[in-house]
Amino acid sequence: MVAVAVVDATEPGNVGTIARSMKNFGLSDLLLVDPPELDPEGEAYGFAGQAREDVLPEARELSFDELVSGYHTVGTTAVTNEDATKHVRYPFLRPADLAEELAGIAADTAVVFGRERVGLTNDELARMDQVCSIPASAEYPVLNLGQAATVVLYELRDSTVEETQHPDERHERADQQSVEGLHEQFGAFLEDIGHPEEKRAKATRLWRRFVGRAHPTGREARTLRGIFRQAGQRIDRAENGDED
Structure with missing residues (x-):
């Protein structure tokens, strides 16, 4: 099962946009760490589309420690500019590789997105089990939060929209x-x-x-x-x- 976690977002509209992308690509478990207020009459629900009916109102709030201890975490970040000599943001996956990497893993996994301006901090990324980086133009590599989530969740669609593997074929990862x-x-x-x-x-x-x-x-x-x-x-x- 793949959940989506958003850490310390400041704009309710971005949370709504992520919920909508989740609905588009077959995900339903939204986890929020230090979220903004999500007014049913405000931007979050306005941007969520049909996700306002289930994904957004059923979102669960938890602490960062609870997120790390309860899930296999994949932290998302912009272009890392790091190599094998540095280890906070390296090694990293591309979004296109993420579905294959997670396919068949019988464990609760959370794809984690950070703040609008700075994303996840180095300290937070250091506690992630894996890192995913979105390749973009070197002239302007930074995506906004909603865009980043849409790109990553789109790449997960084959493993989230429909479950096709037989349970006996799944790799039984440790809890x-x-x-x-x-x-x-x-x-x-x-x-x-x-x-x-x-x-x-x-x-x-x-x-x-x-x-x-x-x-x-x-x-x-x-x-x-x-x-x-x-x-x-x-x-x-x-x-x-x-x-x-």
């Missing part, structure tokens, strides 16, 4: 709680091995993006957590002089 537990275990592992504290944030981002692309199964997540846990225990025993 988000298990994935977040894996991230926490990795953080503990970095601490156990004495990884330089000033490098841990970068290493954590790299790990999150790696796992985000891999879509581990529940068994894979449990196995990796067990390996990190055993490594940490062995390090503790060695430091205490108890190692065989």
